[in-house]
Structure formats: structure tokens, C-alpha cells
Amino acid sequence: MNQELNQARRLTLSERRLLRRHGRSALAILGMHTLLCVVYLRLGYFHLADRAFLILFGGIWAAFLVYLLLLNLGATLRLSEPSLSLPLITFCIGMYMVSGYYVDEFRLAVVMLFFAHLLLVSFRLRARVMTAVGIGASVSYAVMLWMAFQARGVGLSFSVEALQWLVFTMISISFAVTGGAINRLRNELADKNRALAGAVKQVRELAIRDDLTGLFNRGHLMEILERQKALADTGRTPFSVCYVDLDHFKKINDRFGHEWGDRVLKRFSDLAMSGMRDGDFFGRLGGEEFLLILPQSDVDGARLVAERLRKRWREQAFDDQGGPLSVSLSVGVASYHEGESVDELLHRADQGLYQAKSGGRDQTRVA
Numbered sequence: 001m002n003q004e005l006n007q008a009r010r011l012t013l014s015e016r017r018l019l020r021r022h023g024r025s026a027l028a029i030l031g032m033h034t035l036l037c038v039v040y041l042r043l044g045y046f047h048l049a050d051r052a053f054l055i056l057f058g059g060i061w062a063a064f065l066v067y068l069l070l071l072n073l074g075a076t077l078r079l080s081e082p083s084l085s086l087p088l089i090t091f092c093i094g095m096y097m098v099s100g101y102y103v104d105e106f107r108l109a110v111v112m113l114f115f116a117h118l119l120l121v122s123f124r125l126r127a128r129v130m131t132a133v134g135i136g137a138s139v140s141y142a143v144m145l146w147m148a149f150q151a152r153g154v155g156l157s158f159s160v161e162a163l164q165w166l167v168f169t170m171i172s173i174s175f176a177v178t179g180g181a182i183n184r185l186r187n188e189l190a191d192k193n194r195a196l197a198g199a200v201k202q203v204r205e206l207a208i209r210d211d212l213t214g215l216f217n218r219g220h221l222m223e224i225l226e227r228q229k230a231l232a233d234t235g236r237t238p239f240s241v242c243y244v245d246l247d248h249f250k251k252i253n254d255r256f257g258h259e260w261g262d263r264v265l266k267r268f269s270d271l272a273m274s275g276m277r278d279g280d281f282f283g284r285l286g287g288e289e290f291l292l293i294l295p296q297s298d299v300d301g302a303r304l305v306a307e308r309l310r311k312r313w314r315e316q317a318f319d320d321q322g323g324p325l326s327v328s329l330s331v332g333v334a335s336y337h338e339g340e341s342v343d344e345l346l347h348r349a350d351q352g353l354y355q356a357k358s359g360g361r362d363q364t365r366v367a
């Protein structure tokens with residue numbers, strides 16, 4: 001559970017980082033466009049008074065900064081398209097067309113950076129949306145041209161303007177189509193990565209689980225023990241183990257059959273898991289032997305846990321389904337002693353179990 005939460009947190013963080021980068025790129029392109037327009041203004045090609053120019057670009061920058069702020073705060077993370085690419089590119093179309101409207105010479109050059117913004121959003125928008133954006137940009141350019149002709153028609157060359165519009169349209173649609181394809185590839189790659197991550201997780205689960213009960217297997221229990229030992233050696237977390245063994249299990253197999261033996265093992269696994277505290281570990285060492293690892297527990301705490309499990313298990317009956325009347329268990333408890341090896345700890349717990357067995361079974365002994 002913790003692992004899944006951490007993974008979700010990591011994914012959110014990396015998405016946030018990508019969004020910030022997306023916002024910064026959009027702003028950098030706007031910076032270049034603004035610079036270009038300032039040069040046009042200084043050279044007298046931008047037909048707008050200085051004050052109006054300032055107001056126009058002040059408004060544009062304010063809108064972009066709000067956009068950047070939203071991305072930086074992660075305020076859009078819950079949306080289906082958190083980069084807000086469609087509103088962004090729609091705004092950009094308007095911005096480039098307004099810039100183009102005020103420039104009669106080299107009009108196409110002043111809207112050229114639109115393609116950089118188009119490329120940026122192509123990583124986020126689907127192919128169909130990108131095509132619609134390309135067409136929308138072309139229509140907007142035509143409307144902007146018509147308005148410029150209405151306002152300052154005299155002196156504008158219709159054929160040059162029409163040619164520039166055609167070039168703009170072709171580049172827009174080519175970029176949109178190519179961008180859509182990039183986005184499709186990116187999505188396919190993301191799907192494959194997700195499938196691969198799922199498969200790796202599944203393989204790892206298979207490697208650490210016991211086939212019959214689904215509990216952690218011996219190998220994984222050993223890994224957990226080594227980890228707990230390392231923590232305990234730094235003086236942070238004491239821990240204890242309970243070595244659990246079902247009594248006279250051979251007899252159950254012999255009398256009721258192997259299938260019944262398996263059923264008893266599964267029932268015991270479910271019962272033990274259902275009563276476990278968060279942070280404890282439980283697994284099957286093999287056969288009818290199980291291990292409980294209890295971080296933060298001293299020997300008295302571990303003995304209590306073992307006794308509770310033993311009593312709960314004792315109450316389980318199977319005879320109404322044709323199985324054994326009841327099955328008991330014995331437990332050996334040991335608390336980790338600083339510096340000892342995992343094998344030594346398990347050996348002590350096993351000695352406790354041996355004492356419980358030789359003392360008549362159905363009991364807990366500390367070693």
C-alpha cells in the first residue's frame with residue numbers, strides 16, 4: 001500500500017515537473033515573439049502606438065504568467081489535460097493574429113513563432129485536435145488578412161498576402177499532422193511503459209509469494225529479516241519473530257487427504273493475515289511452518305501476539321465440512337539480540353518451537 005502511495009506521489013511529482021517545463025517553454029517562445037515585435041516596432045513596421053503596444057503585450061504577458069502560475073502550483077493536475085494546451089494554443093492563435101494584423105511588411109515572419117507553440121502543444125494534444133487547430137489557425141489568418149485589408153487596404157499586395165497565407169496554412173497543417181503523429185507515438189510508448197511496469201510488478205509479486213497461500217515466501221521473509229536486523233543494529237527498531245508450526249499436520253494429510261491439508265494451510269494463512277497489525281510481516285517458511293516478524297515488539301509483546309493467534313486458531317473447526325475437528329499450533333518466540341545473525345535468531349526461535357512441541361504442543365515458548 002505504502003509502495004503504491006509512493007509511486008503515485010512520484011508520478012505526480014514528475015508530471016508536475018513536466019508541466020513546469022511545458023509552461024517555461026511556452027513563456028520562452030513568447031519572449032522571442034515579443035522581442036521580434038519590439039524590433040518591428042522600433043523599425044516602424046508595427047503599426048501601433050508605443051502605449052497601445054505596451055498595453056497589448058502587458059496583457060499578453062499577464063495572461064501567460066497566470067498560466068505559468070497555475071502549472072507551477074499544480075492547480076491543473078486534476079484536469080484531464082493538465083497542461084491546458086488547447087486553451088494555450090487558442091490564445092496563441094489570437095495573439096499571433098493580432099501581431100500579424102498590425103504588421104503589413106513581412107507579415108508571415110512575425111507570426112512564424114506560432115509554429116514553435118504549435119510544436120510544443122503537439123506533445124499534449126490528440127491528432128484530431130491538432131488538425132482542427134491547424135485549420136483554425138489558417139482560417140484565423142484569413143480573417144486577420146481580411147480585417148487588415150479593410151483597415152489599410154491601399155498599398156497591400158493581394159497576391160503576396162495570399163501567397164503568405166498559403167504558406168502559413170501549409171506549414172500549420174503539416175505541423176499539426178506531424179505533431180499529432182508524435183503525440184500518437186508518445187501515447188503508445190506510455191501505454192507500453194505502463195504495461196511493462198505492470199508486468200515487472202507481477203513478476204516481482206510472483207517471485208516473493210508462496211504459490212499455495214499467497215503469503216510471502218521464505219526468500220522474501222529472509223530479505224525482510226535482514227532489513228529489520230540492519231534497522232535494529234542502528235539502534236532504532238527492536239523486533240521479534242514467532243516461528244509457527246501447525247501440530248500433527250502429517251496426520252491431517254494422512255487421514256483427510258492432501259487436499260484437506262492444503263485447505264487447512266490456506267485457512268490458517270487467512271486467519272493470521274486478518275488479525276495482523278499494519279507494519280507486521282507474515283509468511284510461509286515452507287510446509288506447515290510460518291513466520292511472523294514483529295517490528296517494534298519486545299519478547300513479551302511477541303508472546304502476546306503468538307498466544308492470541310494460537311487461541312484464535314484453536315477455535316477454528318472443520319468437521320462440519322468433513323475435515324478435522326480442530327488443529328492446534330505451537331510457537332517459538334525470539335527477540336532479536338544486537339549483533340546476532342538472522343540464522344542465529346531463527347535458530348533460537350526454532351529452539352523455542354522445539355520446546356513447545358516437546359512440552360505437549362498447542363503452546364508458546366520463548367527462547
Ligand SMILES: Nc1nc2c(ncn2[C@@H]2O[C@H](COP(=O)(O)OP(=O)(O)OP(=O)(O)O)[C@@H](O)[C@H]2O)c(=O)[nH]1
Binds near residue numbers: 286
Ligand atoms: N497438504 C500439504 N501438506 C504439506 C505441504 N507441505 C508440507 N506438507 C506436509 O506437512 C507434513 C509435516 O509433517 P511433520 O514435519 O512430521 O510435522 P507434523 O506432522 O506437523 O508434526 P509436528 O510438527 O511434530 O506436530 C508432512 O506430511 C508434509 O508432507 C503442503 O503444501 N500441503
